Every structure is written in structure tokens, then in C-alpha cells.
Amino acid sequence: MSAIEIDNISKIFNAGSGNQVVALTDIDLSIASGEFVSLIGPSGCGKSTLLRLIANLLEPTDGNIVVNGKSPKQARLDQDYGMAFQQSGLFEWRTVAKNIELPLELKGWDKAKRHERAMEMLELVKLADFAGHYPWQLSGGMQQRVAIARALAVHPSLLLMDEPFGALDEMTREHMQSELLSICRRTGSSVVFVTHSIPEAVYLSNRVVVMSPRPGRITKIVNVSIEGERSDATRDNDAFFRGITAVREALRGVEMSDHVRGIEDR
Amino acid sequence: MSSRVSTLVRNVWPPAVFGVLFVALWEFVVKFFDLKPYFLAPPSKIWQKFTENFDLVWGAAKVSGTNALIGLLAGALFGMVMSLVLSRFRVLNDLITPLAIALNAIPIFVLVAVLNNMFAITSEVPRRIMVTLVVYFIVLVNVAKGLTQVSPTHVELMRSYAASDTQILKKVRIPNAVPYLFTALKIAAPASVITAFVSEYFGGSQNGLGSRIASNIANSKNAVAWAYVLGACLLGLVFYVISSVLEGVSTPGGRAKRSQEGR
Numbered sequence: 386m387s388a389i390e391i392d393n394i395s396k397i398f399n400a401g402s403g404n405q406v407v408a409l410t411d412i413d414l415s416i417a418s419g420e421f422v423s424l425i426g427p428s429g430c431g432k433s434t435l436l437r438l439i440a441n442l443l444e445p446t447d448g449n450i451v452v453n454g455k456s457p458k459q460a461r462l463d464q465d466y467g468m469a470f471q472q473s474g475l476f477e478w479r480t481v482a483k484n485i486e487l488p489l490e491l492k493g494w495d496k497a498k499r500h501e502r503a504m505e506m507l508e509l510v511k512l513a514d515f516a517g518h519y520p521w522q523l524s525g526g527m528q529q530r531v532a533i534a535r536a537l538a539v540h541p542s543l544l545l546m547d548e549p550f551g552a553l554d555e556m557t558r559e560h561m562q563s564e565l566l567s568i569c570r571r572t573g574s575s576v577v578f579v580t581h582s583i584p585e586a587v588y589l590s591n592r593v594v595v596m597s598p599r600p601g602r603i604t605k606i607v608n609v610s611i612e613g614e615r616s617d618a619t620r621d622n623d624a625f626f627r628g629i630t631a632v633r634e635a636l637r638g639v640e641m642s643d644h645v646r647g648i649e650d651r
Numbered sequence: 652m653s654s655r656v657s658t659l660v661r662n663v664w665p666p667a668v669f670g671v672l673f674v675a676l677w678e679f680v681v682k683f684f685d686l687k688p689y690f691l692a693p694p695s696k697i698w699q700k701f702t703e704n705f706d707l708v709w710g711a712a713k714v715s716g717t718n719a720l721i722g723l724l725a726g727a728l729f730g731m732v733m734s735l736v737l738s739r740f741r742v743l744n745d746l747i748t749p750l751a752i753a754l755n756a757i758p759i760f761v762l763v764a765v766l767n768n769m770f771a772i773t774s775e776v777p778r779r780i781m782v783t784l785v786v787y788f789i790v791l792v793n794v795a796k797g798l799t800q801v802s803p804t805h806v807e808l809m810r811s812y813a814a815s816d817t818q819i820l821k822k823v824r825i826p827n828a829v830p831y832l833f834t835a836l837k838i839a840a841p842a843s844v845i846t847a848f849v850s851e852y853f854g855g856s857q858n859g860l861g862s863r864i865a866s867n868i869a870n871s872k873n874a875v876a877w878a879y880v881l882g883a884c885l886l887g888l889v890f891y892v893i894s895s896v897l898e899g900v901s902t903p904g905g906r907a908k909r910s911q912e913g914r
Contacts, residue, residue: 440811461813468811474804478826487822488812545811 388543388575389416389439394448396434396601407600408434412448414594414603416575418542421566423578423586423593425632431601432579433547439577440468440545453542464492466543467536471551473528475520475535482507482516485535492539506534509568526557533565537572544569544576551581559617562588566615583636587628588619595635605635692874701878707863708882715859716886718775719847722782723839723890729783730790731832737791738798738824739816751788763853778850778859785846786839793835797828833898840894844887860886 396409409431416422424432437443438450441457452460460466467488475484485503486494494502507513510530520528529549536544550558562585569576580586586593593607609628611619619625674694680686681693688696701708737744762784766777801823809819851861860883867876 437807442807442810461811464813466811468808470804470807472802472804474802474808476805476823476826478829491809491812491814491818491822 387415388418388420388453389414389577390449390451391415391435391439392449392451394438394445394450396431396438396443397446400446409438409445409601411602414606416577419573419575420592421569421576421578421590423580423590424596425580425583425586425593425636426596426601427598427636429598429601430596431598432596434601435596436545436547436577436579440466460543464488464539465541466545467539467541468545469529469532469536469547469549471548473520473525473532475528475531477520479519480516481512481518481520481523481531484520484531485538488535488538502538503534506538507531509537509571510534510564526553526561529553529561530564533568537568537574540572542574544574544578546576547579548581549578550585558585559620563615563617565589570614583629583632584620584625587625587632588615593628593632595632597638604638607631607635689871689873692877696874697877697881700874701881704875704878708860708879711858711860711863711879712882712886714775714856715844715847715851715861715883716889718778718850718859719782719843719886719890722779722847723786723836723843725779726783726786726839726843727790727832727836730787730835731794733787734791734794734798734828735820737795739820744795751791763850767854772854773856775856777855778847781850782843782846786843789839789842790832790835793831793838794828797831798824801827833894837891837894837898840890841887844883844890848883 391412391414394409394412395407398406398408412435414422424435426432434443438445439452439457441452441461450457453463453465455463455465475481476487479487482500482503485506486499489499489502504513504516507516510533512527512530512534515523515527515531520531523531529552533549536546550561553561565576566589568574576589578586578589587609590609593609594603595605595607596602597604607628609624611622611624611628677691678693678695681691692700733747737747763777763781766780770776798820805823805827806819809823814822847859848861848864851859852865855862857863857866860879864876864879864883867873867879
């Protein structure tokens with residue numbers, strides 16, 4: 386079963402009014418279970434909007450989306466997916482463990498079970514020693530790892546991530562990318578990952594969806610064929626560079642913007 | 652612990668020395684220029700009157716302090732309840748906020764005179780209502796801000812967890828508003844004391860600090876009036892310290908919030 390089926394959707398903001406914006410048009414995309422797919426494109430191409438449509442944080446103007454064989458709304462109500470944003474979005478009045486417990490709390494889990502799961506998640510992101518800390522006592526990279534642990538807390542089959550590493554420095558970023566891949570290998574989650582960075586998209590993904598703005602649409606889907614398990618060595622791999630070139634060329638066909646440059650930019 | 656004590660000492664001695672020097676200078680100026688007591692009383696005389704009349708000052712402080720405290724609690728309670736209601740029903744917010752601002756624009760002490768007419772001459776109720784009103788607006792404005800100005804990421808996250816509006820209120824909006832409440836109380840506590848004093852200038856029982864100050868000045872008992880002023884200062888300080896302590900024991904999230912705002 387595919388994780389996500391997107392069938393000819395469009396999204397128009399302020400439809401019918403003077404400042405109508407066509408955010409997305411004619412989007413068709415199918416994401417297989419366990420697949421890692423990145424959405425890349427210049428600002429305004431609608432990649433974050435597409436992610437929010439999958440998450441049912443927005444409703445499409447037209448077309449149909451199926452998530453885990455259900456409507457996006459049902460998938461949201463069932464907490465079928467976990468979500469992470471560029472801002473870690475940790476609740477500063479809750480400890481690290483309590484932050485991870487929040488989605489479970491809302492699901493009505495009892496206290497002991499919640500805490501057990503939170504500790505399991507903290508082991509996964511290697512932050513077990515920080516369970517009792519408050520978010521502001523953690524570095525940016527650690528906060529983002531807590532946010533990912535929280536997104537994974539309900540053991541979702543699907544992860545939706547909106548530039549989760551966008552605010553991190555280069556070294557932390559590469560480290561987090563490798564961690565994310567190793568976590569996904571263990572959990573078998575499918576991932577939809579929005580990013581501005583070409584190397585990040587290529588390193589992480591099975592497929593890179595290249596989008597263009599005005600109106601937002603998919604211009605090309607690049608298959609990344611890197612043999613074997615990805616590791617830091619992958620970043621020197623020919624197949625990695627071929628993937629980068631392919632994505633960059635697909636983006637060149639697209640209107641260039643400040644946000645998308647070559648490999649030298651992250 | 653010892654480092655905390657030394658920090659305290661370091662923070663305390665400059666204003667303490669300054670205060671002592673200021674009082675000494677005051678005493679000196681009064682003596683040196685032979686200022687008349689009806690013009691300016693020397694600190695030594697004020698202290699003497701303060702100790703002589705301590706029971707009277709204490710009694711008056713209890714009256715004003717009780718009015719301030721009751722008004723502070725009632726105002727904080729109404730402010731919190733109202734901000735919850737307003738944040739829940741946006742229509743009401745649009746309806747009531749302009750009205751609240753308009754009401755707040757009235758010079759508030761005009762209201763005491765009106766309220767005094769409504770109640771018995773010996774009633775403390777008008778003063779308490781006055782304090783309640785002042786505190787109410789401070790708490791309402793701040794807590795409403797805390798309830799509505801939540802991080803959009805937090806709200807999106809909660810919606811992705813299929814949280815209801817009530818759950819978002821309980822888990823996000825209210826915790827987010829806690830530091831705002833303590834900020835409001837920190838402002839409102841001294842304001843409640845000042846309001847309680849000033850309310851006493853508009854008639855009613857002559858039993859509080861404010862009315863004692865006024866009547867002693869009217870009787871040219873300047874030093875005694877100053878002794879009551881000293882009592883008023885101390886009462887204001889007590890309220891300020893209480894609010895500071897309250898803020899200190901509030902959630903660690905409160906501290907984080909403020910450091911985020913780059914205080």
C-alpha cells in the first residue's frame with residue numbers, strides 16, 4: 386500500500402477575492418510505504434503548503450489526497466503521522482520528557498506508559514540523560530532532536546518534516562541528517578521532507594520532487610540511485626554528485642531564487 | 652549559596668549607602684538652613700513620630716492594605732476569567748475591548764466620587780471596587796496577550812495531534828499566559844496600594860493611610876503626616892516584595908519565556 390496518494394490537487398488562497406493566490410496546481414504524487422521523498426524548490430513554490438495539505442492542516446481547493454488509505458482528516462485524528470518544523474516548537478514550560486509525552490497525553494495514554502515511551506524515544510535520539518531538562522537548557526541541535534523524538538512518539542508510519550534542520554549550522558545539520566536516516570531505518574517510517582538544500586535532499590531521499598512557483602507545480606521528480614546504506618562516505622560518492630547535478634539542473638529550468646543555489650550553499 | 656549571599660550584598664550596598672547618605676543630607680539641610688517643621692520635617696523627627704504613633708500607623712496601614720489586597724485578588728480573578736472568556740469568544744473580544752479601553756480612559760478617581768455616593772459613608776467597598784478596577788485592566792490586558800500570542804508552530808503541532816480547542820487552551824494558551832500573569836501582578840501590586848491610598852482622598856472613613864496623611868497635613872502636623880508616608884512606603888514595598896516572590900516561584904517556563912524575549 387502506498388503511504389500517500391495525491392491526485393490532481395490544487396490549492397487557491399483567498400479564492401475569488403482581489404488577492405487570490407494559486408499556491409498549487411495539478412499536483413500528482415504517489416509516495417510508497419517506507420520511501421523518503423524530499424520536496425525542493427524556490428520560495429513560493431508551495432512545498433510547505435503541500436506538506437500541510439497532507440497533514441490536513443489545510444484543505445485542498447480541488448482534488449483528492451489519501452494518507453494510509455484514509456482521508457487526511459482521519460489520518461490526522463488517528464495520529465498516523467508525526468510532524469516537525471523548522472522551529473523545534475518545544476513547549477518551554479515542559480521538560481524534555483514531558484514534551485515528548487504531549488502527543489501521547491492527548492491520546493489518553495496513562496502516565497507510566499507515556500513516560501516509558503518518552504524514555505524509549507530519548508534513547509533513540511541519544512538524549513536519555515536530558516529527560517528532566519527544560520528546552521532552553523539544550524542546544525539548537527538537541528532541541529531539534531527532541532522535536533523529532535516527539536514526532537516519532539506515537540510510532541507513526543509517516544513523518545512530515547518542514548525544513549527541520551533549516552536553523553542548524555552545517556556540521557550539526559549533516560550529523561542530524563545521518564541520525565534521521567538511521568532512525569528511519571529502524572522505524573521503517575515513510576518521510577516527506579521539505580528543504581531548501583540540494584545536498585540535503587539528495588543525501589536523504591529516494592526521490593527528490595522539484596517544484597516551481599507561480600503557480601506552484603511539480604516540474605520534475607529526480608530518482609536518487611545511491612547503492613547501499615547511506616553514511617558520511619556517501620557525500621563523496623559519484624552517485625551523490627550525479628544526484629546533485631540532476632536536481633540542480635531541474636531547478637535551473639525553474640526560475641532561480643536567492644534560496645536555491647549550488648552545493649556550496651549548504 | 653555563599654556566592655548568592657555575596658551577590659545579594661553586592662546588589663544591596665550601593666542603594667543602601669545612597670539611601671543613608673540621602674537621609675543624612677536631608678537631616679543636615681533641615682538643620683543647617685533651619686527649615687520650619689511645617690515646611691520640611693527632619694528624618695529624625697519623622698522617625699520619632701513614626702515610633703510614637705506606631706500603633707496608629709499600623710492600624711491605618713491595615714485598613715489601606717486590606718483594601719489593596721482585596722482589590723488585588725478580586726481584580727486579578729476577574730481579569731483572568733474575563734481574558735479566558737475573551738480569548739475563547741473572539742466576537743466578544745471585538746465587542747468588549749473598545750469598551751474596556753474607553754472605560755480605562757476615564758480618569759479613574761472620578762469613579763471613586765461616584766462610587767462613594769452609591770454606598771454608605773463609612774463603607775470601604777468603593778475603595779475596594781476602585782482597586783479591583785485598576786488591577787482588573789492590568790491583568791486583563793496582559794493575560795489576554797499571553798493567551799492569544801502563542802507560537803503558530805505550537806498551534807499547528809497541537810492541530811496535528813488532533814487536539815481540540817479546549818485542549819489547546821489547557822496545554823498551550825494557559826501555560827503560555829502564566830508569565831504574563833506574573834508580569835501583570837508585579838505591575839498591579841504596587842498600583843493597588845497607590846490606588847487604595849488615593850481613593851481615600853475622596854471622602855469616606857478617615858481610617859486609612861491616605862486619609863491620615865491628608866488630615867495631618869491639614870492640621871499642620873507635618874512630621875506625623877510624614878510618619879504615615881513612611882508607613883505607606885513600607886506597605887507598598889511589602890506588596891512589591893510579595894509579587895516578586897510570587898514571580899520567583901512561578902514556573903521555570905516563565906524564566907525561559909523572559910530570556911527568550913531578550914530581557
